[in-house]
Amino acid sequence: MPYQPLIAPSILSADFARLDREIDRIPAADWIHVDVMDGHFVPNLTIGAPVAAAVGRVTDKPMDCHLMIEDPVRWAGDYADAGAFNVTFHVEAAEDPRAVADLLHAKGCRAGISVKPGTAVEPYLDLLEHVDLVLVMSVEPGFGGQSFMPEVLDKVRTLREEIDRRRLDVLIQIDGGIDARTIGESAAAGCDVFVAGSAVYGAPDPDAMIETLRAGARDARA
Ligand code: DX5
Ligand code: ZN
Numbered sequence: 001m002p003y004q005p006l007i008a009p010s011i012l013s014a015d016f017a018r019l020d021r022e023i024d025r026i027p028a029a030d031w032i033h034v035d036v037m038d039g040h041f042v043p044n045l046t047i048g049a050p051v052a053a054a055v056g057r058v059t060d061k062p063m064d065c066h067l068m069i070e071d072p073v074r075w076a077g078d079y080a081d082a083g084a085f086n087v088t089f090h091v092e093a094a095e096d097p098r099a100v101a102d103l104l105h106a107k108g109c110r111a112g113i114s115v116k117p118g119t120a121v122e123p124y125l126d127l128l129e130h131v132d133l134v135l136v137m138s139v140e141p142g143f144g145g146q147s148f149m150p151e152v153l154d155k156v157r158t159l160r161e162e163i164d165r166r167r168l169d170v171l172i173q174i175d176g177g178i179d180a181r182t183i184g185e186s187a188a189a190g191c192d193v194f195v196a197g198s199a200v201y202g203a204p205d206p207d208a209m210i211e212t213l214r215a216g217a218r219d220a221r222a
Contacts (some may be wrong), residue, residue, distance in 0.1 A: 005187060006030040006216035007210045008064050008173070010197035011055070012046065012144045019127075020058040026200065028210040033065040033175070033195045035144075036079070038069035041093050042142035049078035056083030064115065066175065066195075069093065073100050080109035088112030088135045088173070090113075091124055112173065116141060121155045128168050133193070134159055138186070139176030144197040148177030153189040160190025171182045174207050183213050184220035191217075 014022035022095050023032060029072035034052050038046035056063050062085035069075055072089035073096065075195060079087045087104050091097050101111035112133030115121055117140060128134070136155050139146035156172055163170050174186045175195035183194055203209035 001212035003137035003187075003221045005214055005221075006171075007192075007200075007213050007217075008033040008193055008195045009200040009206070009210065010035055010175075010195050011146065011201075013197035013201035014152070016047075020056060022201070023055070023059050023061075025206050028207045028214075029061055031062045031193070032059055033197075034063060034065045034084075035197075036067045036069060037067055037142065040070045042068045043060040044142045047129065048193075052084065064088070064193075066135065073103065076100050077103055077107060081105055084109055086110035086112055086133060088133060090114045090115050090141075091127075091177065092116060092119055095126065097124070097127055098130055099194060101127070106181055112171075114141075114175075115155065117149050117152050120159055125162055128162060128166065128170055131170060133171045133173055134216045135173040135175055135195075136191075137176055138174050138178070141176075145202075146177055148179075148182040150182075150185060153185060155191040156186065158192055160206065178213070180209070180212050180216055183216040187217035187220040 009029050010033040012035040037044045037046040064086045065079040065084040067089045104111040110132040114135035115152045118219040173193035174191045178194050178196040181200035198207045
């Protein structure tokens with residue numbers, strides 16, 4: 001199958017007072033990435049399930065919820081109910097990541113696990129059979145507009161090798177500091193899905209930037 005990089009703009013960098021219009025500005029997006037922060041797991045507070053549900057109502061695009069929250073087993077189901085296509089939670093916050101993934105699947109929603117920059121992936125490779133996506137954070141979660149940390153790409157390479165060797169249908173996503181310059185090395189390392197907040201919404205033409213990012217990922221893998 002030809003490489004089909006997916007671009008998931010993060011609405012964290014959009015104008016929260018005008019979310020419907022901000023989403024209308026990015027018809028080229030593959031997924032809409034929604035960053036949920038609880039002020040405990042990360043030192044920032046954003047939005048919750050009611051706003052995610054409102055986002056889901058104004059777009060036909062798959063909604064990708066990234067939960068940067070404590071106790072995901074308690075809250076993840078609300079995001080599936082809000083219409084998410086995929087819900088990703090952090091393994092650092094989950095006592096039993098498998099249980100959270102199973103709960104999401106039981107609701108007909110995809111499940112992703114995420115690791116912060118300092119968290120190794122090896123202890124979680126056994127979970128690959130039970131999830132649809134692994135999100136490798138390339139900044140410390142909490143804020144948009146930070147600089148890309150290239151050292152996390154070793155984890156991407158490890159995951160790529162494992163997923164291919166075991167012939168699994170698991171996507172590798174990267175999030176944090178992705179722009180026209182950093183997307184190439186991420187794609188070359190093996191990423192499939194690219195979250196970009198400030199690069200997209202900070203561009204004069206956000207939709208054109210999505211095309212630029214997608215082309216950058218394709219070129220790097222060609
Ligand atoms: C950070 C969030 C990201 C953020 C990315 O904790 O998970 O999704 O919006 O923003 P940029 O692309 O600006 O690094
Ligand atoms: Zn995110």
